[in-house]
Amino acid sequence: MHDTLAHLKKGERAVIMDVSSNLIPLKLLEMGCLPGNSVELVQVAPFSDPMYLNINGSHLAIRKETAIHILIEKVANE
Amino acid sequence: MSKQINVALIGNPNTGKTSVFNALTGLNQKVGNYPGITVEKKEGICKLPRGVKAHIIDLPGTYSLNASSLDENVVIELLLNKNDKDFPDIAVVVTDVENLKRNLLLFTQIKDLEIPTILVINMADRMSRKGISLDIAYLETHLKTKIALTSTRKKEGIDNLKELISNYKEISTQPCLDTTTIDLSYFDSLKKAFPNQLLYKLWLVITQDVNFGKTDRKEINAVNDFKTKSKTDLKRLQQKETIKRYQFINNVLKKGQTIDLSQAKDLRIKLDRIITHKVWGYLIFGIILLLIFQAIYDWSEVPMDFIDGIFASLSEWTKNILPKGAFTNLIAEGIIPGLGGIVIFIPQIAFLFLFISVLEESGYMSRVVFLMDRVMRRFGLSGKSIVPLISGTACAIPAVMATRNIENWKERLITILVTPFTTCSARLPVYLIIISLVIPKGRFLGLSYQALTLMLLYLIGFATAVFSAYILNKILKIKSRTFFVIEMPNYKLPLLKNVALTVVEKTKSFVFGAGKIILAISIILWFLASYGPGENFNNAEDIIRTKFATDNLSDNDLQQKIASYKLENSFIGITGRAIEPVIRPLGYDWKIGIAIISSFAAREVFVGTLATIYSVGNDDEATIKNRMAAEVNPILGGPLFTFASGISLLLFYAFAMQCMSTLAIVKRETNSWKWPILQLTIMSTFAYIVALLAFQFLK
Numbered sequence: 026m027h028d029t030l031a032h033l034k035k036g037e038r039a040v041i042m043d044v045s046s047n048l049i050p051l052k053l054l055e056m057g058c059l060p061g062n063s064v065e066l067v068q069v070a071p072f073s074d075p076m077y078l079n080i081n082g083s084h085l086a087i088r089k090e091t092a093i094h095i096l097i098e099k100v101a102n103e
Numbered sequence: 104m105s106k107q108i109n110v111a112l113i114g115n116p117n118t119g120k121t122s123v124f125n126a127l128t129g130l131n132q133k134v135g136n137y138p139g140i141t142v143e144k145k146e147g148i149c150k151l152p153r154g155v156k157a158h159i160i161d162l163p164g165t166y167s168l169n170a171s172s173l174d175e176n177v178v179i180e181l182l183l184n185k186n187d188k189d190f191p192d193i194a195v196v197v198t199d200v201e202n203l204k205r206n207l208l209l210f211t212q213i214k215d216l217e218i219p220t221i222l223v224i225n226m227a228d229r230m231s232r233k234g235i236s237l238d239i240a241y242l243e244t245h246l247k248t249k250i251a252l253t254s255t256r257k258k259e260g261i262d263n264l265k266e267l268i269s270n271y272k273e274i275s276t277q278p279c280l281d282t283t284t285i286d287l288s289y290f291d292s293l294k295k296a297f298p299n300q301l302l303y304k305l306w307l308v309i310t311q312d313v314n315f316g317k318t319d320r321k322e323i324n325a326v327n328d329f330k331t332k333s334k335t336d337l338k339r340l341q342q343k344e345t346i347k348r349y350q351f352i353n354n355v356l357k358k359g360q361t362i363d364l365s366q367a368k369d370l371r372i373k374l375d376r377i378i379t380h381k382v383w384g385y386l387i388f389g390i391i392l393l394l395i396f397q398a399i400y401d402w403s404e405v406p407m408d409f410i411d412g413i414f415a416s417l418s419e420w421t422k423n424i425l426p427k428g429a430f431t432n433l434i435a436e437g438i439i440p441g442l443g444g445i446v447i448f449i450p451q452i453a454f455l456f457l458f459i460s461v462l463e464e465s466g467y468m469s470r471v472v473f474l475m476d477r478v479m480r481r482f483g484l485s486g487k488s489i490v491p492l493i494s495g496t497a498c499a500i501p502a503v504m505a506t507r508n509i510e511n512w513k514e515r516l517i518t519i520l521v522t523p524f525t526t527c528s529a530r531l532p533v534y535l536i537i538i539s540l541v542i543p544k545g546r547f548l549g550l551s552y553q554a555l556t557l558m559l560l561y562l563i564g565f566a567t568a569v570f571s572a573y574i575l576n577k578i579l580k581i582k583s584r585t586f587f588v589i590e591m592p593n594y595k596l597p598l599l600k601n602v603a604l605t606v607v608e609k610t611k612s613f614v615f616g617a618g619k620i621i622l623a624i625s626i627i628l629w630f631l632a633s634y635g636p637g638e639n640f641n642n643a644e645d646i647i648r649t650k651f652a653t654d655n656l657s658d659n660d661l662q663q664k665i666a667s668y669k670l671e672n673s674f675i676g677i678t679g680r681a682i683e684p685v686i687r688p689l690g691y692d693w694k695i696g697i698a699i700i701s702s703f704a705a706r707e708v709f710v711g712t713l714a715t716i717y718s719v720g721n722d723d724e725a726t727i728k729n730r731m732a733a734e735v736n737p738i739l740g741g742p743l744f745t746f747a748s749g750i751s752l753l754l755f756y757a758f759a760m761q762c763m764s765t766l767a768i769v770k771r772e773t774n775s776w777k778w779p780i781l782q783l784t785i786m787s788t789f790a791y792i793v794a795l796l797a798f799q800f801l802k
Contacts, residue, residue: 028391029539029668044342046338046339046342047335047338047794050171050337050510050586050588051167051169051171051341051342051345052166052167052171052586053586054342054345055166055167055345056166056205056514056590057204057205057349059342059345059346059349061566066645067375068376068380068473070379070381070473070474070476070477071319071381072477073476074476074477075473075476075477075486075587077379077473077591078376079372081204081740082201082202082205083202083205083590084371084492084590084591084592084593085589086469086472086473086476086587086588086589086591087587087588088476088497088586089589090497090587090632091587091588092452097148
């Protein structure tokens with residue numbers, strides 16, 4: 026069982042394991058939200074929503090309701 | 104004979120595509136609309152080496168050829184339709200050197216349409232700061248293209264780009280990705296069914312829900328039979344396609360691009376830790392808003408007074424120089440004051456667009472969207488609604504168009520419906536003149552009552568917008584999948600040229616758009632006020648002279664009486680008095696009634712209408728304000744504009760939907776008459792009730 030992107034805390038990094046392509050807009054995939062890519066949570070708005078991410082060099086913000094459909098595996102910060 | 108080639112500029116948002124366009128075309132550009140839709144169409148002419156002329160189209164920014172908005176549809180419609188007169192001989196894909204990987208996705212898609220494509224890698228001046236180095240020769244070979252490294256900020260690389268465009272025949276049309284590798288069996292059978300068609304093009308036609316109004320129908324219908332796959336299957340294939348494209352791009356960039364992270368200074372992340380912070384972020388946003396409003400009022404005062412003065416003397420001058428008569432009156436009393444009423448907005452509109460375009464160009468607007476999304480969602484809006492709501496203070500028309508990047512239809516619709524409540528600049532002259540008439544001059548804590556009233560009206564407008572969004576969100580039963588993605592672009596110092604062009608363009612379209620309506624209305628009003636049916640109007644002079652024969656009036660007073668009797672019996676007077684019963688409970692007389700009716704064309708007409716009505720038959724040079732102050736309430740006696748009737752009028756203008764152009768835009772953007780009609784009835788009824796209550800309580 027993987028964590029979802031919504032579990033990521035500010036400053037943490039992870040690798041995207043899987044995205045439920047039915048629930049995730051194609052646009053997000055095209056912006057780099059694909060399995061294998063790395064993701065870092067840069068900043069969160071109040072109530073941790075929306076989330077400001079750095080996915081594979083793309084800086085973008087998505088809502089929590091989208092983030093729960095993206096499975097990740099956390100990477101320990103070196 | 105000089106030859107003209109079509110060049111399409113394509114690229115992701117925030118890559119500086121428009122800067123490249125401005126650098127290529129300079130002032131040789133025009134902005135129009137694509138026929139039937141409100142998507143901006145920017146085109147321009149650029150002279151290339153060897154006498155070649157290029158017709159350049161700046162296509163709307165898009166992340167990929169899989170369109171998810173009206174703006175993006177424009178791109179794909181053009182690229183799929185060889186018969187379009189704008190079909191490009193060559194495509195120029197503009198990318199940002201910092202986001203090369205993601206930007207190349209679109210590039211590979213365009214290459215696969217087998218259109219000759221040049222790759223522009225823009226913002227090259229940032230390379231060393233980010234520790235990026237590129238092997239251009241390697242990239243050119245493996246991406247099968249020619250590359251122009253440009254920096255519009257430093258004006259570098261543009262000549263090289265022009266040179267490459269002029270040699271467009273030498274650019275390869277080889278695709279990047281073999282479409283069949285996405286799904287061998289599916290594409291093989293597709294190929295067998297349509298042996299003469301480009302596979303990727305077919306694939307796009309199958310997967311897009313685009314209205315292919317302009318493309319060849321027959322071809323599409325044939326393809327429609329081929330939609331055997333379910334939507335889910337198609338989407339899975341699209342995901343596979345995207346992965347394949349990234350694999351290709353990663354392979355090329357592995358050798359073609361090196362990034363030395365130790366050299367990279369990421370200012371964006373550092374800045375964003377403060378600018379998007381839970382506390383500091385909101386504080387900074389508040390201060391910026393405050394500064395903007397302060398600046399708009401302070402800076403525009405001088406030019407506005409100046410314009411006011413010019414039109415007053417112009418009107419006077421016309422009267423003196425032209426022979427006396429109906430035509431002179433039309434110009435001096437109808438047209439010039441009417442036009443003055445619109446030109447006077449130019450300073451404020453220009454400043455407002457200046458700030459909005461600086462906020463957008465710098466990348467700050469995306470941060471505001473991020474900060475506000477959660478708050479706005481409570482009210483059924485999106486973080487992206489903040490942009491329309493802020494630009495709505497300039498004009499609801501561009502604001503309604505700015506809702507286009509809200510992906511969720513329900514959130515977008517609600518934003519469109521409530522945006523007209525924000526205090527647009529057309530309400531301003533109405534507010535200003537009425538406030539100066541009915542609000543006393545005193546000060547409270549150093550702030551004048553008049554300025555406070557004005558600020559209160561802005562707050563009321565914004566609060567009503569948000570509150571009605573909340574109600575609409577509860578009432579409207581629209582199912583739409585929420586999804587929200589916004590890019591946080593790098594901070595950039597806005598380019599002066601881009602900002603200036605936006606300000607000029609937007610101001611121009613506002614002035615000419617509204618100017619036409621105001622001109623027409625002031626001419627019509629003047630006619631209606633200067634002519635009337637029947638005996639009463641034609642014999643006004645005799646009737647009044649007989650009536651006051653014994654009163655020994657001075658000649659001047661007598662003329663005044665005749666003029667007002669004429670006005671009352673003119674076409675406009677008759678109409679006005681017919682509607683008077685409806686508006687009397689609000690504290691207005693028939694002249695205000697006429698001004699309100701004509702305001703339904705556009706609010707700013709209010710002052711011009713009163714100016715026209717009051718100046719007909721009046722020769723003195725009194726200002727509109729003095730004339731309004733002198734008006735007497737026909738029933739109660741005493742001044743017509745009292746605190747009660749003034750407040751009632753202010754509230755009426757705050758809430759009523761009185762702008763035909765906005766209604767027309769709403770109709771176009773929602774593609775239905777239902778919404779604009781709903782908007783018109785609900786807003787105007789609400790305005791009537793509030794104004795009625797205000798007057799009845801205050802009088």
